[in-house]
Amino acid sequence: MDCRAALRNIEAKADGLLSREAEAELAGHLAGCPACSAEDAAISATGPAIRALAGIRAREKAPALDAMWTRVRAGIAEGREARRRSSWVARWVWIPAAVAMALLALLFYPSRMDRSPFHPSSFDVAVEHVESDTATVALVDKGEDLPRVIWIIEDGKT
Amino acid sequence: MARRNPRGRAGAPVLFFFLLLLLFAAVPSDAADTVTVDVGAVYASNEGTSIDPALGTIRGKLRSMFNYTSYRMMDRKRRSLSVGETGEFELPDRRTMRATPLPARRDKVRLSIQISEGSRSLLTTTLGLRRGGMVLVGGPPHQAGVLILIISAE
Numbered sequence: 001m002d003c004r005a006a007l008r009n010i011e012a013k014a015d016g017l018l019s020r021e022a023e024a025e026l027a028g029h030l031a032g033c034p035a036c037s038a039e040d041a042a043i044s045a046t047g048p049a050i051r052a053l054a055g056i057r058a059r060e061k062a063p064a065l066d067a068m069w070t071r072v073r074a075g076i077a078e079g080r081e082a083r084r085r086s087s088w089v090a091r092w093v094w095i096p097a098a099v100a101m102a103l104l105a106l107l108f109y110p111s112r113m114d115r116s117p118f119h120p121s122s123f124d125v126a127v128e129h130v131e132s133d134t135a136t137v138a139l140v141d142k143g144e145d146l147p148r149v150i151w152i153i154e155d156g157k158t
Numbered sequence: 159m160a161r162r163n164p165r166g167r168a169g170a171p172v173l174f175f176f177l178l179l180l181l182f183a184a185v186p187s188d189a190a191d192t193v194t195v196d197v198g199a200v201y202a203s204n205e206g207t208s209i210d211p212a213l214g215t216i217r218g219k220l221r222s223m224f225n226y227t228s229y230r231m232m233d234r235k236r237r238s239l240s241v242g243e244t245g246e247f248e249l250p251d252r253r254t255m256r257a258t259p260l261p262a263r264r265d266k267v268r269l270s271i272q273i274s275e276g277s278r279s280l281l282t283t284t285l286g287l288r289r290g291g292m293v294l295v296g297g298p299p300h301q302a303g304v305l306i307l308i309i310s311a312e
Contacts, residue, residue: 117211117212117213117214117215118196118198118212118213118214118215118216118292118308118310119214119215120215120216120290120291120292120310121288121289121290121291122287122288122290122291122292123291123292123293124287124288124291125285125286125287125291125292125293126285126286126287127283127284127285127286127293128268128283128284128285128286129283129284130281130282130283130284131281131282131283132279132280132281132282133278133279134278134279134280135280135281135297137281137283140223142223145219146219146222146223147216147219147223147292147293147294148293148294149223149293149294149295149296150281150283150293150294150295150296151295151296151297152273152280152281152295152296152297152298153297154280154297154298154299
C-alpha cells in the first residue's frame with residue numbers, strides 16, 4: 001500500500017467505512033510510515049473533538065430548545081382541543097343540511113323539474129269519450145307502435 | 159398539519175345517502191294513489207329541420223306520423239295529482255289544460271282532460287292509459303305551425 005492509498009484509507013477509517021482487512025493492511029503501512037502515522041493520529045483526534053464541541057453547543061442551547069419544545073407542545077395541544085370542539089359541529093352539521101336538501105327535492109321535483117327525454121312504456125290508450133264545442137276532433141290511430149293522436153281542427157283556424 | 163377524523167368523514171356520505179334513500183323510499187307509499195301527469199308542449203312546423211333531443215324516443219315516431227320538419231319542445235310540466243284532484247297546466251297562446259285523475263284499476267290510469275283557450279273549450283276527453291302510457295293531442299295553431307301536446311301518466 002502506498003502513502004496515497006493509505007491517506008484515503010485513513011479518512012475512510014475515521015468515517016467508519018473501512019473493512020477489517022483494509023484496516024489491517026493500513027495498520028501494517030502505518031507501522032512503517034511515520035508521516036502517515038502522524039496523519040492518522042491527527043484525523044482520528046478530529047472526530048472526538050467535533051463531538052465534544054457539539055455537546056458543548058447543545059448544552060448551551062438546551063434551555064432555549066426546551067422552551068421551544070414547550071411552546072410546540074402547547075400549540076399542538078391547543079390545536080387538538082380546538083379541533084375537538086369544532087369537529088363535533090363539523091361532523092353533524094351536514095345532517096340538517098341533508099334533510100333540508102331531501103325535503104326540497106321531494107317538494108319541488110315532482111311538480112317543477114323537467115325530466116329526462118320522453119321514454120313512454122306504452123301507447124295503449126283507450127279514448128272513452130271525446131268532444132268539443134268549438135272544434136272538430138279527429139282520433140288518429142296508426143297502429144300499436146305509434147301513439148294515438150287526438151287532433152283538434154279549429155273551425156276557421158286550422 | 160391538522161388531521162381530520164377519517165372515520166367521521168367516511169361515515170358521513172354513507173349516512174347521507176341512506177337518509178336520502180329512506181326519504182325517497184317513503185314516497186311510493188304515498189304516491190300509490192297519485193297519478194303523475196307529464197305534459198310537454200311541442201311546436202311542430204316546417205321552419206327548419208331540427209328535432210329537439212328532449213323528445214327522446216318519440217322523435218322518430220313524430221316524424222313518421224306527421225309531415226312537419228321541425229319539432230321543438232316549448233314547455234314541459236309535471237304534476238302529481240290525487241284521484242279527483244284537478245291540475246292546471248298552462249299552455250302557449252293563453253291555452254290551458256286541466257287534468258283530473260279518475261278512479262281506475264291498479265295498473266291503469268284514467269284521466270279526464272279539458273283543453274281550453276280563454277273561455278272556449280277546445281277539447282273534453284276521458285282517456286284510459288297504462289301507467290307510463292302516452293297520448294298526443296295536436297292541432298291548435300301556433301305561430302307558423304301547430305302545437306302538439308305529449309301527455310303521459312304514471
